[in-house]
Every structure is written in structure tokens, then in C-alpha cells.
Amino acid sequence: MEQVRRGDMHAYQELVRRYQKKVFRVISTYVRDPEDAVEVLQDTLLKVYTARSTWEGGFSFAGWLYRIAINASIDRCRKSDRGQTSSLEEMMETQLHQSATVGPPRDPLDKLRDRERRRLLEGAVRRLPQRQREVVSLRFFGDLKLEEIAAVLGCPLGTVKSNLHKAVIGLKGMLLAQKGVLNYE
Amino acid sequence: MSDCDAIKEMLVLYADGALDPVETRRAAEHLTGCHDCRAEWAQIVRIREWLTDPELFEPVQDLTWQLLPEKLAGRVARLQSRRWTRLRFSKWALSAAALVALACGLIWTIRLRAPAPPAAQPALVAPGNEAFLDKVRTVYAREATSRYLAGCQGLLLDLACTEAKCNGDRYDVSLEVARARQLLEQKRMLDAELSVPDVARAKGLCDELERFLVHLSTAQTCETPVALHQMESLIEKEQLLLRIKVLQSGIS
Numbered sequence: 001m002e003q004v005r006r007g008d009m010h011a012y013q014e015l016v017r018r019y020q021k022k023v024f025r026v027i028s029t030y031v032r033d034p035e036d037a038v039e040v041l042q043d044t045l046l047k048v049y050t051a052r053s054t055w056e057g058g059f060s061f062a063g064w065l066y067r068i069a070i071n072a073s074i075d076r077c078r079k080s081d082r083g084q085t086s087s088l089e090e091m092m093e094t095q096l097h098q099s100a101t102v103g104p105p106r107d108p109l110d111k112l113r114d115r116e117r118r119r120l121l122e123g124a125v126r127r128l129p130q131r132q133r134e135v136v137s138l139r140f141f142g143d144l145k146l147e148e149i150a151a152v153l154g155c156p157l158g159t160v161k162s163n164l165h166k167a168v169i170g171l172k173g174m175l176l177a178q179k180g181v182l183n184y185e
Numbered sequence: 186m187s188d189c190d191a192i193k194e195m196l197v198l199y200a201d202g203a204l205d206p207v208e209t210r211r212a213a214e215h216l217t218g219c220h221d222c223r224a225e226w227a228q229i230v231r232i233r234e235w236l237t238d239p240e241l242f243e244p245v246q247d248l249t250w251q252l253l254p255e256k257l258a259g260r261v262a263r264l265q266s267r268r269w270t271r272l273r274f275s276k277w278a279l280s281a282a283a284l285v286a287l288a289c290g291l292i293w294t295i296r297l298r299a300p301a302p303p304a305a306q307p308a309l310v311a312p313g314n315e316a317f318l319d320k321v322r323t324v325y326a327r328e329a330t331s332r333y334l335a336g337c338q339g340l341l342l343d344l345a346c347t348e349a350k351c352n353g354d355r356y357d358v359s360l361e362v363a364r365a366r367q368l369l370e371q372k373r374m375l376d377a378e379l380s381v382p383d384v385a386r387a388k389g390l391c392d393e394l395e396r397f398l399v400h401l402s403t404a405q406t407c408e409t410p411v412a413l414h415q416m417e418s419l420i421e422k423e424q425l426l427l428r429i430k431v432l433q434s435g436i437s
Contacts, residue, residue, distance in 0.1 A: 012261065013254035020253050021243060028242035042257060049261050118241050139201075140236040146203055165197040172232050
């Protein structure tokens with residue numbers, strides 16, 4: 001990041017390669033449409049460069065980056081109805097319809113189950129309360145430690161742990177309610 | 186709260202490795218002997234595995250991830266270019282504005298320090314009245330010159346007719362001296378009028394008479410007959426009385 005702060009474009013491209021997928025996944029917990037999510041991702045990574053001088057060296061760069069991504073995602077959701085989540089049933093139907101239009105996989109049943117499970121989980125994550133969703137996305141998609149998450153969100157470590165517990169238990173409950181998804185494997 | 190309930194409250198953090206060593210040991214020991222908690226534990230682990238699935242929340246197109254770094258670098262370069270252009274333009278605009286402001290300030294300062302231009306004097310006379318005023322001035326010059334010449338003429342005649350009134354053979358010229366001094370003052374006032382073309386030709390004679398008056402004004406109140414005779418000779422020699430008469434007929 002120090003090289004990026006000095007305007008090194010090669011370092012900036014390397015930084016984008018390193019974080020683009022993680023940031024995209026964090027953004028996707030807020031923005032459902034993949035194209036919109038990519039736009040938010042680009043805005044986020046551009047802002048990282050244009051606002052690079054505002055990053056304080058003592059603060060986790062990844063935390064700073066995800067904070068920008070979360071704020072941009074929330075802004076996008078407020079501006080567009082497309083950011084709203086739908087029910088698990090609607091998503092299930094959508095995914096089943098999409099799977100019918102995709103080319104034949106090598107193991108059709110397993111591929112379908114995996115895809116359904118992912119889309120159900122994605123929908124469940126999006127339905128979490130905002131703070132729980134932030135903790136889950138930063139922990140599992142952003143690979144931040146709990147202490148770093150507390151710093152990013154500006155809350156005590158105990159609050160982060162509590163929200164992580166509630167989020168995982170909540171996801172388990174939502175998935176259990178969907179035809180025994182947890183028993184797929 | 187039963188032991189199982191307490192352990193289940195810790196399982197998420199236990200799976201995350203976020204418990205302290207004492208709690209970690211307690212959870213591990215409980216799980217080895219509790220079937221229900223192990224089932225709960227298995228579900229939590231499965232949820233965590235799914236959450237760490239790299240394909241979760243990931244678009245299918247890998248091309249996006251390959252192109253994005255270069256694409257963003259290009260956008261950054263364009264942003265910098267536009268920013269630099271704006272900066273250069275703003276610098277140029279600022280420089281131009283500064284120059285304009287400087288020029289305005291300079292002009293303002295010069296105007297403040299420069300004497301105020303004379304206000305347009307209202308014409309004292311209308312253009313058509315100038316000829317009339319010239320005539321008035323000419324008439325006044327003629328009259329003044331004529332009066333001066335008449336005064337000199339009378340003085341010269343009186344001087345020639347002066348009778349001896351002083352002791353002995355001396356002649357009393359005190360009145361002539363006094364009149365000479367008055368005529369000198371009159372001549373001084375007349376000099377400005379002698380520039381008028383119609384009376385300009387009288388300037389030579391007037392100046393000659395002035396020199397004579399100066400000589401007379403310095404005379405003693407009782408002059409000797411010789412001194413008086415010299416003055417009369419000068420008048421005759423220079424034909425002052427004749428020239429006065431000729432000039433008067435010319436300017437009147």
C-alpha cells in the first residue's frame with residue numbers, strides 16, 4: 001500500500017488482483033445484482049486510489065478497504081431497489097430456472113445441489129441484520145480477524161463475537177427451514 | 186442454563202478459535218461426551234465450510250477478474266489526466282485572473298495618483314460672441330492707448346510752457362514729475378493692450394514716451410533751465426508731439 005500511496009500503478013494493479021474477489025464477495029452481501037456489484041467494486045477500488053492519502057498507516061488497510069466497500073454498497077442499496085433481497089423461495093425458483101438453462105454439467109445432480117445451496121446461503125446471508133451481515137462478510141469473505149472487524153465497525157470485540165454467534169445460528173436456522181439443506185452432504 | 190446450553194453458546198466461537206484456552210478445553214471435553222452438542226457442532230462447522238466456499242458470492246466470469254486490474258489502472262490514469270488538465274487549466278485561469286487583477290489594480294492606482302483631469306470648463310462665451318469680445322477689447326485698447334498718448338501729449342506741452350517759479354532761475358516741475366509718474370503707471374497697465382493688432386503699431390512710440398517719462402520722473406522739483414531745455418530739445422528732436430498726433434489720428 002505504501003507503493004500505491006506513492007502512485008505506483010503496478011503496485012495498485014497488484015493490490016486490485018489481491019483484493020478484488022474478497023471485496024466483491026463483501027459487496028455482494030449487500031448488492032444482489034452481479035453487474036451492480038461489479039460497479040460498486042470498481043468505485044470502491046478507484047476510491048482506494050484517489051483517497052489513498054487518507055489511509056492512516058496504523059490502521060488495517062484491509063479494514064479500511066472493506067469499510068469503503070460497505071459504505072459504497074449501502075449507498076447503492078439505498079439508491080436502487082435492486083439491492084433488496086427476496087425471499088428464499090423466490091431465489092430458489094430463480095436458481096432452479098437458471099439451472100435449467102445452463103449447459104449439461106459433468107455431475108448434474110451434485111452441481112445443481114451445490115448451486116442451490118450457494119444461492120440459498122447467499123440469500124440467507126443477505127437477510128441477516130446489517131451488523132451480523134457485516135461481521136459475517138468481513139470474517140468469511142474479507143478474511144479479517146475479529147479484532148480487525150471490531151476496529152472496522154468501531155465496536156467492542158465482545159459485540160463482534162456476539163454478532164458472529166447470532167449470525168451463524170441464524171443462518172443455520174434459515175437453512176434448516178429449507179427442505180433439509182444441511183443434510184445434502 | 187444447563188451445561189449443554191452454555192456449550193452451545195460457545196460453539197460458534199469455538200469453531201472460529203476465538204475462545205480462550207480454558208473455554209476451549211471445556212468445550213472440547215464436553216463435545217467428546219455429548220452427542221447432541223456434537224450434532225450441533227457438526228452443523229455449525231458445515232455452515233462455516235459453506236461460508237468459506239470460494240464460489241460463494243462469486244460471478245462465473247473469470248475474465249472480469251483478469252481484466253479488472255488493468256481496467257481500473259486505465260480509469261485511474263484517465264482520472265489523473267483529467268485532474269491534471271483541470272489543474273493546469275485552473276492554474277492558467279488563476280494566472281490570467283491574477284494578471285487581470287494586477288492590471289486593474291495598477292490602472293486604479295495610476296488613476297488615483299494622477300491629477301484629476303481638468304473638468305471640462307464650461308464655455309464662458311459662445312463661439313459667436315468671440316468676435317464681439319475681440320471688438321470690445323480692440324476698442325478698449327484704442328481708448329487706453331489714446332488716453333496714454335493724450336496724457337503724454339499734454340505733459341509734453343505743459344513742460345514746454347513751464348514758468349520759472351522756484352528761487353532764482355529754476356523752474357518748478359513738481360507737477361510734471363507727478364504726472365509723469367502717473368503716466369508711467371498708466372503705461373504699465375497699457376502694455377497688455379498694446380498686443381492688440383490695431384494698436385500694436387503704437388507700441389514703439391509708447392515705449393519712447395515711457396523712457397522720457399522715466400527721465401522726467403527722476404528730475405528734481407526745481408530744475409535748471411539747462412535741464413529743462415535738454416528735455417524740450419529731446420521732444421523736438423524726436424518729434425514726439427507730431428508723432429503722437431499722427432498716431433492718435435490713426436488709432437482713433
